[in-house]
Each structure stands twice: as C-alpha cells, then as structure tokens.
Amino acid sequence: MEYTTQSYVTDGVDIAKTHLGEQMSIDTKGRVMNQRIYAKTSTGKGYDAKTEAPDDEHPISLLATQAEIDSRKDTVQYLVVGIIIAKEPGRYATSGQGPSRNKGRDAERKSRGVLPREPNVLRALVPVTAHLDPTSTPLYRIAYGQENGICKVKPMVFENIFFFPEIWERVSAKNAKEKKTEIGQICKSLAADSQNPPERNVISIKKRRSNTNQPEREFTVSAQVNSANRLKLQHDVFMISKSAVALQALQETIRSILPDLRCKPNNAAILEFLQYEKALDAEETESLISAIQKTYPELPLMKKEVVNSLHQSLCRTGLGPKLPYKFLIQFLRFGHERVETRDMNDNSVDQVVESTLKDISIWAEMETLQRTPAKCVDQRRSLEFLGGICNELKDVVAFLERQAQALREQHGGLTMHKSVEELSAKIGQCAGAAALQLLEEQWFALHADQMAMSNQGGTNRIRELITIIERYITGCEHL
Structure with a gap:
C-alpha cells in the first residue's frame, strides 16, 4: 500500500483520545493523517521521562522532518498513531489504582472535558510491517531524543497513548478491554503494507527506492515460529538422509525448545x-x-x-x-x-x-548442567558437609533470635503507645524526673524493637535456606 496522497488537518477540530475516554486537543495544523516516519531503534531500558523527555522550551514537533520522511541509515519505518505526555506519560493512566471505570472516575473525565494540548508531547508509533499478522501483539513505541531530524524509539505501554481520530473513527467496541484489542488491530492494519498474512514464514526483501536510501521494513519473527522452522528443517534433513548426526541435531533442538514450551x-x-x-x-x-x-x-x-x-x-x-x-x-x-x-x-x-x-x-x-556420576563422588561425605552447614545456619538463627530478644528487653520491654508522636508528647509534658526516665527508656525500647524487626527479614531468609538444604538431603538419602 503506497501512500501517494495524504490527508492533512486544516482546521482546529483535531482531538486525540485514550481508550478510557480522556481527550486532548492536538492543535497542530498541517498534521498528516496516517503519517509514516523513519526512526532509530534504541537499546537499553524503557523510556525514562525524567532524563529523556525534551525541555519544555524545545519540544519536538508533531510534524515530520524531511529526514524522517526520506529516512537515514539504520532507521526503521513507523506509523504515527497518537501522542504521549513527554514528562508524565502515565498522568491519566489508571493501572494499579483500582477499577479503570467507575462512576467517580467517569465523572472526573467528563468534568475535565477536552484537555488543552500539553506544550511538551511526543509521538506514539507502531512499526510498519510487510504483511498483516492478526495474531501478533501490536508493538507500541515512543519517539524521543531527536538528533539531526531523526528520533530514537523505545517501548511504551498502551494506556499512556492518546490515539488520533483516524484510529478512533474505526473503533466500534463499547467497553475498555474490547477497545484495547480493536485499537491494536486497527493500528496493525494501518501499518501493514499488505492486509493479507504472509503465505509462509519468510522474510521478503524489498528493493530500495532509487531516489532515497530507505532500509527494509522491520519484520518480526516470533520465537515460536522460529523454533517451528528449525524443527521442520531438521526433520526434513533427517527424513532425506536418515543420518545419525541429523537425528542427534533434531533431538538437541527439541530438548532446547520443549522445556519452556511445556x-x-x-x-x-x-x-x-x-x-x-x-x-x-x-x-x-x-x-x-x-x-x-x-x-x-x-x-x-x-x-x-x-x-x-x-x-x-x-x-x-x-x-x-x-x-x-x-x-x-x-x-x-x-x-x-x-x-x-x-x-x-x-x-x-x-x-x-x-x-x-x-x-x-x-x-x-x-x-x-550434567551431574557428576555418583561413583566419582563421595556422596555421603557431601551430605555430611551440607548437614554441617545446615546446623551452623541454625546456630546463626538462634543467635539472631537471642540478640533480638536482648535488644527488646534491655530497656525494660516495649509498652504500647498509640504513635511515636504520642510518646514524644508525653516526654515533652513530663514533669517528674522518674517518669521522664521511664519514658526515655520507652523511646530507646521502641528503637530497639525496630532494629530487631529489621533483622527479622534476614532470619527468615536463612530459615528458607535451611529448609531447602534439609529437603535436598532428605531427597538424596531416599535415592
């Protein structure tokens, strides 16, 4: 599918929207709908808004540069599908904050209405592919760090994206979960050169255009498909040759693949x-x-x-x-x-x-790893050694528990108080020397109890190791 004619936004009615209904004005006249750009795939961790967001004084334009249209060396083509708030991508996301849709949250979104465009937004992308794969998961990206007119990209979660109206005009789903799926399918469809799936799992080589330096499309072969191709090839080689070497190679491939797939x-x-x-x-x-x-x-x-x-x-x-x-x-x-x-x-x-x-x-x-044959190892001596380590660890646990008890008791034990603030207030209001001394002891007892509690995590970890060693010894003794 060649995009020889392009639709431009010529008026101000251009609104992007998240799958939960948050709306934001795009406010960029001349924006090209279904714009394709070239960008560089970045390595390392995901997008870090604190260090990788552009300055508010120098935001990245939503309009494509000439370099992004023409492409440069080591770039991949993407479809621009929406915008993301540069310095706070998840401001309106609800993941991990309870139900995404309820009366309270829907009322808040309605009261906000159409948000004015943030002064610093970045473009959301999906990679362009040669064919449409209906079973694949859409790969959402964020374009940032523009240098010499070319941006870098990193992964971005779906919830942070305000999708363009050309995406939303195709959405018919009603609830949020179905919208996620449908938006993903629409993005993949618009980013695919062909709406038909590939006839076989091959990587097609595209000729570069004579007037540009355009690279091949980004093409992703899943690990499962790659494994299936390897098995099919090795199986065919064995069926033709009946070679023991070919059979061994096939067996090794199966052993390397099946453990995790099972x-x-x-x-x-x-x-x-x-x-x-x-x-x-x-x-x-x-x-x-x-x-x-x-x-x-x-x-x-x-x-x-x-x-x-x-x-x-x-x-x-x-x-x-x-x-x-x-x-x-x-x-x-x-x-x-x-x-x-x-x-x-x-x-x-x-x-x-x-x-x-x-x-x-x-x-x-x-x-x-291959285990050493038992005849080459004195297993009984090894188990005795592990048993000795286990006993030493038990002594360490007992010592830590005695220390914790001593810490708690050295100041007379901890009396219940409603809060640290209440204890501080009692100390400040205390008039008698004896009572003040008792309250001060309580303050030290409180800190001693906190130290004992902080050491409890290490004690529990050692207990877990003891349990693992004892189970191993028991299992070996029954072999």
Whole structure:
C-alpha cells in the first residue's frame, strides 16, 4: 500500500483520545493523517521521562522532518498513531489504582472535558510491517531524543497513548478491554503494507527506492515460529538422509525448545501477565493473584501494587521475553520480596527485575548442567558437609533470635503507645524526673524493637535456606 496522497488537518477540530475516554486537543495544523516516519531503534531500558523527555522550551514537533520522511541509515519505518505526555506519560493512566471505570472516575473525565494540548508531547508509533499478522501483539513505541531530524524509539505501554481520530473513527467496541484489542488491530492494519498474512514464514526483501536510501521494513519473527522452522528443517534433513548426526541435531533442538514450551500456562489471567505490550488493569491483576493463590495456596498473599509494578517494569524495560514460563512464580515471589524492601519508584523496581531475571537465568543454567556420576563422588561425605552447614545456619538463627530478644528487653520491654508522636508528647509534658526516665527508656525500647524487626527479614531468609538444604538431603538419602 503506497501512500501517494495524504490527508492533512486544516482546521482546529483535531482531538486525540485514550481508550478510557480522556481527550486532548492536538492543535497542530498541517498534521498528516496516517503519517509514516523513519526512526532509530534504541537499546537499553524503557523510556525514562525524567532524563529523556525534551525541555519544555524545545519540544519536538508533531510534524515530520524531511529526514524522517526520506529516512537515514539504520532507521526503521513507523506509523504515527497518537501522542504521549513527554514528562508524565502515565498522568491519566489508571493501572494499579483500582477499577479503570467507575462512576467517580467517569465523572472526573467528563468534568475535565477536552484537555488543552500539553506544550511538551511526543509521538506514539507502531512499526510498519510487510504483511498483516492478526495474531501478533501490536508493538507500541515512543519517539524521543531527536538528533539531526531523526528520533530514537523505545517501548511504551498502551494506556499512556492518546490515539488520533483516524484510529478512533474505526473503533466500534463499547467497553475498555474490547477497545484495547480493536485499537491494536486497527493500528496493525494501518501499518501493514499488505492486509493479507504472509503465505509462509519468510522474510521478503524489498528493493530500495532509487531516489532515497530507505532500509527494509522491520519484520518480526516470533520465537515460536522460529523454533517451528528449525524443527521442520531438521526433520526434513533427517527424513532425506536418515543420518545419525541429523537425528542427534533434531533431538538437541527439541530438548532446547520443549522445556519452556511445556511449562506455558493455560490460565487466561496468567497468560495476560505474559503480554508485555500493555499494563494490567485492576481486574486482570486480581484474576492473576487469585489464580496463583489457588494453584499455590501456601504462598504468601501478593499485593496488587507490587505485581503491577513488576509487570510495568517488564513492559518498560523490554525484559519481559527473558522471563521463562516455568519461572514465572519464582519471579513474582522473589520480585515481591525484594520490591517490598525498597522504594516503589521506577528505577528501583527496574533494578529488582533485572537482578531477579539474572538470578533466574543462572538457576535455569544450573538445571541443565550434567551431574557428576555418583561413583566419582563421595556422596555421603557431601551430605555430611551440607548437614554441617545446615546446623551452623541454625546456630546463626538462634543467635539472631537471642540478640533480638536482648535488644527488646534491655530497656525494660516495649509498652504500647498509640504513635511515636504520642510518646514524644508525653516526654515533652513530663514533669517528674522518674517518669521522664521511664519514658526515655520507652523511646530507646521502641528503637530497639525496630532494629530487631529489621533483622527479622534476614532470619527468615536463612530459615528458607535451611529448609531447602534439609529437603535436598532428605531427597538424596531416599535415592
């Protein structure tokens, strides 16, 4: 589909809208509808509004530069589908804040009406593809950091985008969830050169236009399709040659693919978490937590805001595909434990997600290592060594518990007070020396109790290690 004729916005009635109904005036005469531009794909973490948003004095224009129209080296073509608030992309998003639609929130949106255009907005994009793939997930991007007329792009979540009216005029869905799906299909359709799916999974090479330096289209082959192609090719080679080497290669490919595919969940709520192009809404988060608790009833109850922050980080950083299916529960459990001990800001959560995925990759690697044959190892001696470590860890736990008890008792124990402010007020109003001394002891006892509580997390972690070691020893003794 060639865009030889273009429609321009010539009047002021040009309003963008989120899937929840927030409206914002675009206010850019001369804007080209269904504009395609070229941009550079950026590496690293997701878009950071604090460091990557342009200055308010020098915003990026919504109108395409000549370089974006003509393309430059190492650029990919995208379709512009909407706008995003540069310095606060999620200002009107509701992910992790309860139901996205209720009478109160709908009334607030209605009272706001059509918002005036923010002075600093960036363009939302989807990649142009050679064919329309109805089963794929739309890849939303944000264009930022314009240099020499060319922007860089990074992933952006669906909820933060105000979509252009040329998208909305095709939407017929009524509820928010159906609108998400329909908007995604419309964006993919408008960004596809051909509305027909490819006849086979091949990458078609497009000739560059003679008068420009246009690169080939961005084309994404999913991991599942790539794996299927490998299996089909190796199977055909074996059927033709009947070679033992070909059979061995086919077996190794199956072993490398199946472990994770076998662990793909079939629960709709859990599968929703594994989609990293949009944030979870409150209903999806509750369904996910409920499904996990039913499957693993002994797990501690997970908090919705922590689960949402972990999922948003996977979307924001682009690290979601690195999470294997089989380690989803471990990721949520470890991530939950680590996020709760930190501030809930984006950078902190991103660090937790990155370190947890690194731990999981090491864990997965260890599972594939070949074990030394038992005849080459004195297993009994190894188990005795592990048992000794386990006993030492138990001594450490006992020591920490004695220390915590001593901390709590060295100032006479803690008497209940309504708050720290109440205790401070009592100290300030105290007239007698003896009573003042007792209240001061209570102040020190309060701090001692806080220190004991802060050490409790380390004690619980050691107990978990003790349990793991004891289970391993028990399992080995029954082999």
